[in-house]
Each structure stands twice: as structure tokens, then as C-alpha cells.
Amino acid sequence: MRASIQGRFGDRLILVAVVALAICWLAPIFWVIGLSFKPNDVIMKTTGGLLSPPFTLKNYTDIIATSAVFGWMLNSAIVATGQTLLTLALSTLAGYGFARTDFPGKRLVFVAVLAGLAVPEQAIIVPLHTMFAEANLHNTYFGLIAPRLAVPFGVFLMTQYFRGIPAEIEEAAMLDNASRFKIFLRIVLPLSIPAQATLGIYTFLHAWNEYFWPLVSATKPEMYTLTIGLAATQTNFAQTEGIGFLMAQAVFAGLPVLILYLFFQRHIVTAVSGGFAK
Template identity: 35%
Template sequence: MSTETLTPAPAPPRTAPDQRRQPIRGRGNGLDIVKWVAVAAGVIVAVVPFIWMIGTSFRSEADLFAHPASLLPTQWTLHGYKGVWDQLPFLRLLLNTVVFAGVTTILTLLFDSMCAYALARLDFRGKTIAFWLVLVTLMVPFQVTLIPVFIELFHLGWLNTYHGLIIPRATSAFGIFLFRQFFISIPRELDEAARLDGASHFKIYRSIILPLSKPAIATVALLNFTALWNDLLWPLVVTSSPDLQTLPAGLALFGGQHVTDHAVLLAGAVISLIPIAIAFFLAQRFFVAGISNTGLK
């Protein structure tokens, strides 16, 4: 990507007046074919791993080894799912994961949008520093802070508790950053007008900014929810009690040292995907369709 293409040009070029004026889609049918072939190839690459994964979760080992080129089972078996079901306290894990991912996501939406509101809409000294402090927290892999965080949680007495699981994850720099970029694009005149009417900042945030930000909320909610849902390490660090274990932590045990049954492993992966798929299709309507009102900046 060259520097030039990214530099904004002040104005569109003026071309010779005699050039044919034609709507954009009228041109380059050949290019269109190439484009759709490329997109179709991409879709296949994107989707096939999931079809294979679901298919293989229903296969026996013998079938898998005998027909590696086959996308779907030649014989279907449920033993992968039985294996997972028999060995895990499934509902308990599911409940814990829903509580962890759900409650944390709600808190994250609140705290992130509030923080982003200040960063995007208010002028104050130290704004750049505050923004950087937030951004910097994105820049450290969790492995680095694991030991100090564990020791902190111990001193707070938060190990093996729901709030120990939730509060440290109740805000995310990613969400703040995304909200901030979004809020900036909302016309300032809206809150100026409300302020003249004597509205407080909280009122502006709540009744002007948030209602206009549904697409951003849906995006952050989905991305946070899935990130938390998929998070294996954090719940395992905070909790060692089986009562507080989450689904990925339970499923991780099928991927241990001497795994001999691919179907069980992949059945576990498929199961952990289902709630995400549901969340995804629920949110997808919102954040792709709704986004057209206000652009993400």
C-alpha cells in the first residue's frame, strides 16, 4: 500500500468534459467476473474448514483415516458428542460461561462507552495521555501480566469468585477505541443544542449519543462477547474450582497430551461454536444493516 493512495486528495480530479458520463456500475464487466470468481473462491476457503470440522465431529477414526479426501463422513456416528456429554458437567459449564461472558459484556459496554464519550466528546487537559493510557493496555500480551495479576487477585481475595472473574475484564481498550472512533463521527451540533437546553453530560451521553450508536454497540457487544466466550486462559487463572469453570476450559481437556480421538475433540469445538454462531447471527443484522445511518469513523 503506497503512501500516495492513503493521502487524501483535496478534490476529485476534473477530467475532460467530453468524456462520457456514465454510472459507475456500467463499466468493466470482465473485471466483474474476475471479482466474483475471487469472492467465490474466498467463500470456499472461509467456509470449508467449518464444514469439515462439523463433518469430522461425526466421523469414526477408521473412516477419517481411510478417506482423508472426503469432506463429509461416509458413515455418521454420534460417539464424539457422546464422549463430550458423558465427561463434562455440561449445563454447569454453559451457565458459568453465559454468566461470565454475558455480565462482563454488559459492564464492558457501559464502561467503554462512557470512557469513549469523554475521549471523543469532551475537551480536557490530559486527553491525549488518557487515550494513550487506554491504548497502551492493548499492547501487552496477557502472558506478561499474568503473574502480577494473579498476585493482585490474591491480595484482593478475588481468586475463585465471580467478581474476580468479571471485574478485571469489565472494560476493554478495544471497545473504548472502537466507540471513540464511532462517537467522533456523530455531529457535534447535536450535543451543542442539547447543552444549550441545559442537558447534563450524562443526559447527552444517554439520550443522544447512545441511541445513535446502536451499530457500534452491537459490534462491540458481539466482539467482546465472543472474545470472552473464547477466552480459555483468564477463567482458568482466576478460578481453580470446578464449580466456576467455563466451557472452553472444560473442552480444553479433550485436547490434552495424548489425544487419540479426533471426533471428540472436534465435537467439543463445534459445541463451543454454537452459542457464538447464535450471537453472531443475532447481532449481524444490527451491525451490518444498521451501520448505514452513521458511518464508523
């Protein structure tokens, strides 16, 4: 009885701690949403009283009427979607190759791929910028997408997931004279949807929020991604008279990622828990 009571107390204590951490994590988000509905002249006086009137929709109507945020969102959507699809294709093929095929030097190549996780982005930015400048690829969608297609984490994730799928499934298909590519396309690929959803969300979110490389590569306003565009509209906080408008842009920027996550939430939970779709 005492052990049962202690167990329930421990579970409740963990729940309270998780709720407290969730509140701390969500507080800045609610703060941004609250400021987006406040008039700018009120925000200039105080940023407190988020739940008290006055409220306004002017910040959001100004986005629709005058802001270039939709052009920046389009650029971010093209870059993030292209990067996500290509990363999924490359990481899935590489992961299946490492998990199910044997070739000379496989372990060495796999270690070399994982070593890419230890290389900081700042270490390669100068040669990367030089290569793309000489090829005249700056201020292009390809120039924004290509450097982020080599994702060691994606290869590792897909390799581990494919290794968790019973090999007997593929062996049974081989007995029916199915080719390796047919097995991969019709059997293994559908089973890997949870892992692909997880990698897709991770890649899309990283591409959507990417700041460093677009800051280097996109120098023309028409090629700005959302992060660069929003940063370009900001001035010194104390001198800014459009904080509410800026917060409304931030809410606009976060909505696509939130919708995408809610749509693939079930697959992400399945992949993280270590299972695979039946």
C-alpha cells in the first residue's frame, strides 16, 4: 500500500514538473500572440496587461494590406518544401542502403557520414559561400536549398528505423521473385512513413527557421526568406513603433509549422516511440 501511494505521488510530482516546464515554454508564445492584438501606441507605454483591453486586428489587416510578409512566406515555403522533399529522398535511400545492403567499406562510410554531425556550420560557411558565388547561385532557390541537403541526422534516423523493420518481411517478398527496388518501394517505404514524417517535420522546421545561410546567400529583398525579411523590418526596440505589427508577423510565420506538426503528430509519436506503421 505504501509503495502504491509513493508511486502515485511520484507520478503526480512528475506531472506537475512537466506542466510547469510546459508553461515556461509556452509563456513567450502567449506573450507574442497577446502583443499582436494590442495597439502599437499602447505597447509603447507598457507591454503588461496582455489580457486587458484595448485589443485590435489592425496589425493583421496591415499585414494583408501592406506587408511583404507573403512574398517572404512564399520564398520560405518553396525553400522548406524543396529541401524537405529532397532530404527525405536522399536520406531514405541512403538509410536503406546502409541498413539492408553490404558493400566494401560500408562501416567506414557510415562513420564518415555520422562525423558530419560534429562539423559546425560556421566552419564551412566561407568555402560554401565561395563555391556558390563562383557558380552564380546566390539569390536563387537552388542556392538556398542545396547546402542543406546533406543531413547526417536524417541518414542515421532512417538507417536505424530500417534496421528495426523485420528482415523476414523482405525475405518473404524475395521468395516471390520481387526485386530489391520493388520491395523497397511497395513494402519498406510505406512502413517507414512514421520515420519519414519525423524527419520531414524536423527538416521543414529547420529550413523554415533557417537564418544563417539565407542571410549569406539571399542579398536581394525579393529573395528574402521569412526569417531574413522579419529581421530586416526590426530596428532598435526602444525606437520601434510597430511592435504589435512585428508580433503579428511572427504569429503568421509560425502558423504553417504548427499546422504541419498537428497534421503529422500521430506519425511523429509513433516514430519516437520506436514502432513502425503496420
